[in-house]
Amino acid sequence: MKRLSLYASQGKSREMSFYSTERIRRPTITGAFDVGRAAPVVTWLTVCLAVAVGGFTAPSRTKAAKVGQRAVDSGSSSSNNPSDNNVPNHVIRHGDRESSMVALTFDDAPFADTLPALLALLRAENVKATFFLIGQYVERHPELARAIVADGHEVGNHSYSHRDLQRASPTLVEKEIAATQKLIHEVIGTTSTFFRPPFGNVSDEVKRICQREGISIVCWNVDPADWRKDTTRDSVVRNVLENATSGSIVLLHATQRKTIEALVEIIPILRQRGFQLVKLSDLLRDRAHREEMRSRAVGHGQAGTSSPGLSRSRTKAQVGSGATSFSLPALDLPLP
Ligand SMILES: [Zn+2]
Numbered sequence: 001m002k003r004l005s006l007y008a009s010q011g012k013s014r015e016m017s018f019y020s021t022e023r024i025r026r027p028t029i030t031g032a033f034d035v036g037r038a039a040p041v042v043t044w045l046t047v048c049l050a051v052a053v054g055g056f057t058a059p060s061r062t063k064a065a066k067v068g069q070r071a072v073d074s075g076s077s078s079s080n081n082p083s084d085n086n087v088p089n090h091v092i093r094h095g096d097r098e099s100s101m102v103a104l105t106f107d108d109a110p111f112a113d114t115l116p117a118l119l120a121l122l123r124a125e126n127v128k129a130t131f132f133l134i135g136q137y138v139e140r141h142p143e144l145a146r147a148i149v150a151d152g153h154e155v156g157n158h159s160y161s162h163r164d165l166q167r168a169s170p171t172l173v174e175k176e177i178a179a180t181q182k183l184i185h186e187v188i189g190t191t192s193t194f195f196r197p198p199f200g201n202v203s204d205e206v207k208r209i210c211q212r213e214g215i216s217i218v219c220w221n222v223d224p225a226d227w228r229k230d231t232t233r234d235s236v237v238r239n240v241l242e243n244a245t246s247g248s249i250v251l252l253h254a255t256q257r258k259t260i261e262a263l264v265e266i267i268p269i270l271r272q273r274g275f276q277l278v279k280l281s282d283l284l285r286d287r288a289h290r291e292e293m294r295s296r297a298v299g300h301g302q303a304g305t306s307s308p309g310l311s312r313s314r315t316k317a318q319v320g321s322g323a324t325s326f327s328l329p330a331l332d333l334p335l336p
Pocket residue numbers: 107108158162198199
């Protein structure tokens with residue numbers, strides 16, 4: 001499949017910069033949008049054009065993803081159920097329950113086919129979000145990783161090759177996390193303080209390394225399973241709108257065109273309901289602040305000790321000793 005030369009210009013890319021390519025075919029978004037309710041026409045047109053011209057092909061999920069499907073399927077009942085104990089307690093899954101904030105998070109970035117349109121939509125709607133980066137994707141498209149941050153979003157670590165780390169060796173877990181930390185630092189110049197485990201699967205080793213490195217493990221409490229073939233734009237809309245509530249962390253995938261289409265409807269409706277759409281760091285800072293205030297109000301001991309684990313500082317400028325020194329397996333996904 002030919003790939004677009006996206007974001008050829010540096011810095012804050014223009015969403016139109018990728019239109020002048022050869023893949024002007026197969027316009028796929030039609031009048032299915034609820035234009036009148038969902039978004040200003042200009043936004044709709046922008047996204048419609050971006051998606052249509054981008055000629056997205058929803059990436060077929062291969063071995064790693066199928067592993068994930070099993071993992072997600074087996075844990076799907078927990079995704080919207082905070083009382084489920086499949087994920088350890090100190091894995092962050094939501095912000096404060098009294099907050100007006102909701103965080104949209106996008107996994108498996110940067111994915112070239114879909115990222116420009118996704119960024120264009122978020123820019124048009126003035127939404128800031130959190131993108132979890134796969135190290136191998138960052139290596140393939142460092143300019144797209146930088147484009148995410150240039151638009152005001154933040155990034156987190158989503159491992160190097162998207163392996164299920166639950167049963168991985170301590171050495172591999174460390175390499176998967178460290179390699180991507182180092183790439184993010186080298187390519188973007190920032191240090192990620194969030195780790196989202198592939199498929200949401202964690203182990204004691206994952207927790208130990210993240211704790212040592214000052215990285216918070218962040219999962220979610222709203223999961224429309226947007227990457228699955230049996231979900232649709234409408235089901236994604238329905239799932240998010242039914243489940244997103246105060247302090248929710250919404251799991252979405254930066255690889256899915258139907259997700260972009262769904263967001264055209266989701267974003268305005270969440271705002272109509274009074275939610276602020278924020279980055280994870282804002283959501284968790286708000287949670288820590290509220291918990292501290294409550295703690296003070298009831299005269300409990302140390303303020304802030306019940307924070308959700310938001311890393312306040314880093315003890316290491318970067319992690320690991322170099323991505324290129326690792327012998328990590330190739331990512332078994334159709335990389336852009
Ligand atoms: Zn993922």
